[in-house]
Amino acid sequence: MCPPARCRTGPARATVVHVIEVSELTKRYGDTTAVRALTFTVRPGRVTGFLGPNGAGKTTTLRLLLGLDTPTGGTATVDGQAFAGRPRGLRRVGALLDAQDVHGGRSARAHLAALAASNGIPRRRVAEVLAEVGLADVAGRRIGGYSLGMKQRLGIAAALLGDPPVLVFDEPLNGLDPEGVQWLRALLRRLAAEGRTVFVSSHQMSEMELCAQDLVVIGRGELIAAESLGAFAARGTRRGVRVAARDPERLAAALRAEGAGVVAGEQGLTVTGADPARIGELALREAVVLTELTPLGSSLEQAFMELTADSVDYLAGEPR
Amino acid sequence: MTATTVRSPSGATAVPHAPARFRQLLTAEWIKLWSLRSTYWVLGAGALTVIGINVNSAWSNADRLARLPAEPPAPPPGTPEKPVLTFDAMHTAFLDPAWQIFMVVACSVGAIAVFGEYTSGLIRTTLTAVPDRRAVVLAKAAVVTGVMTALGAAVACTALLCTQYLLRDHGGVSLADPDALRAVAGSALLAPLCALVGMAIGAVVRHAAGAVVGSILTLLLLPVLFQGETYRWVAEIGNAMPLSAWETLSGNHWGAGRYPVTVTEAWLVYAAWAAGALLVAVEAVRRRDA
Numbered sequence: 001m002c003p004p005a006r007c008r009t010g011p012a013r014a015t016v017v018h019v020i021e022v023s024e025l026t027k028r029y030g031d032t033t034a035v036r037a038l039t040f041t042v043r044p045g046r047v048t049g050f051l052g053p054n055g056a057g058k059t060t061t062l063r064l065l066l067g068l069d070t071p072t073g074g075t076a077t078v079d080g081q082a083f084a085g086r087p088r089g090l091r092r093v094g095a096l097l098d099a100q101d102v103h104g105g106r107s108a109r110a111h112l113a114a115l116a117a118s119n120g121i122p123r124r125r126v127a128e129v130l131a132e133v134g135l136a137d138v139a140g141r142r143i144g145g146y147s148l149g150m151k152q153r154l155g156i157a158a159a160l161l162g163d164p165p166v167l168v169f170d171e172p173l174n175g176l177d178p179e180g181v182q183w184l185r186a187l188l189r190r191l192a193a194e195g196r197t198v199f200v201s202s203h204q205m206s207e208m209e210l211c212a213q214d215l216v217v218i219g220r221g222e223l224i225a226a227e228s229l230g231a232f233a234a235r236g237t238r239r240g241v242r243v244a245a246r247d248p249e250r251l252a253a254a255l256r257a258e259g260a261g262v263v264a265g266e267q268g269l270t271v272t273g274a275d276p277a278r279i280g281e282l283a284l285r286e287a288v289v290l291t292e293l294t295p296l297g298s299s300l301e302q303a304f305m306e307l308t309a310d311s312v313d314y315l316a317g318e319p320r
Numbered sequence: 321m322t323a324t325t326v327r328s329p330s331g332a333t334a335v336p337h338a339p340a341r342f343r344q345l346l347t348a349e350w351i352k353l354w355s356l357r358s359t360y361w362v363l364g365a366g367a368l369t370v371i372g373i374n375v376n377s378a379w380s381n382a383d384r385l386a387r388l389p390a391e392p393p394a395p396p397p398g399t400p401e402k403p404v405l406t407f408d409a410m411h412t413a414f415l416d417p418a419w420q421i422f423m424v425v426a427c428s429v430g431a432i433a434v435f436g437e438y439t440s441g442l443i444r445t446t447l448t449a450v451p452d453r454r455a456v457v458l459a460k461a462a463v464v465t466g467v468m469t470a471l472g473a474a475v476a477c478t479a480l481l482c483t484q485y486l487l488r489d490h491g492g493v494s495l496a497d498p499d500a501l502r503a504v505a506g507s508a509l510l511a512p513l514c515a516l517v518g519m520a521i522g523a524v525v526r527h528a529a530g531a532v533v534g535s536i537l538t539l540l541l542l543p544v545l546f547q548g549e550t551y552r553w554v555a556e557i558g559n560a561m562p563l564s565a566w567e568t569l570s571g572n573h574w575g576a577g578r579y580p581v582t583v584t585e586a587w588l589v590y591a592a593w594a595a596g597a598l599l600v601a602v603e604a605v606r607r608r609d610a
Contacts, residue, residue: 090449100441114348
């Protein structure tokens, strides 16, 4: 698949820790508080997912981190220093905030050449990153004619230009085709394996499940969780199993006697507190024929939905 | 400086550390300016329009003057002596409407350079690559004013040389003429001055139509509002406009007036507007969220 040089993994010889530190970060726009007293740390060598429902304040947090907005209070630093205080950025942090943040009238090559020049990066890096993201053939075309997926790739190319130890991506999977999604997941994992700090925002848990090791979850601008993927998944308490049986009442009684929660619905029983294996054993003991035994959702997705349920700003079909 | 501990991606070119230099930003802005097709169109069309209007005027004036009889017919006896027709050949190179168009073109180039970054969103990419906002704006201003000075000089020289060649038999002047030299310098520098004003307006307004309308209001309509001579303060405000300063430098006299602008004052007006515009552009970009 990829040349051996790309696939090398293993512990990086870390002497400097490229950490993103956010402390008591607050941003108010007039009466609305976009981000409130946010505190978390993002460590190198891992992909850290930045999750939250739409409008949770993810993009605001990243803009504050990159010095594009000035915080109302608190600090956001990379390597212990505010990003806005640095003369040049590309060798420190590679960022893709919005793939549309380009001028449609330029070619991808000119766009990257200007960025490279501004940071004193050799011109040949432009061709390298273009090849890396698969845009080499269209590098001379105007960006205005690119699809969203191509613009995402261009944004990723720009982030890689300075070979930075810290990478920040805001919803990078938007607009990518399935092949592009696979490619990007592999790229994120590889960048982390190379010892870099990789911070990726998303509003979909399922996207992060496949490539993140750590999670920072926010809702309505406040921190909900900052921990490993496993620890977060363990929070999902209401992981359920859907069960359909020939004699549902008998099975439900047996399950309740075992301490499981059972809710009867049109589709059958929704059981919590007992895994499919245990339910199968009980059904065998009670001689009840099972017609369906389906684990509901992933526990991560469940944990995400539960923990952010109170902080969803835009909920469909429910007047607030 | 901290050492980078990560491996280079794809085993490709290692990206060496390079200290931050202003030159890097100049190169970047130069690439940005010339990688947009609109730059060529706006600058080319603007230059040709100004030269064209002036040359056309010179050509038709030369034609008309050539048809005049050598000696005006003697007035009938008894009528009062009429003033002799005076023709200022140099003026045909510095026609007000032509250079007002050039002011708007130059101002738009400056404004586009700034609001183009904001309306496209590119500014966020730019400032993530170069968090030093003051340096970004100064580099952009340096490149834009450099290019506009070169263009202004080319247009002013071409306009003067072409028109004066056409009027060579009717008092055409050469570039060596001190008045002509000052007019060329004043007109050449009008372009970078207006570009800086455009950058400031673009940085404050951050909107395409708003910036262009703002540019025309500031450069062309504002001076008209302060044309009166009844009150001295009104006249002095009018005199402090780039258009009034340019009219003095290019020798476009519309009668002496009660409160004329001296050449020194005109240069001071140029300098003050340029410095003010640069300050506004830098501070507007620096202080506001991108």
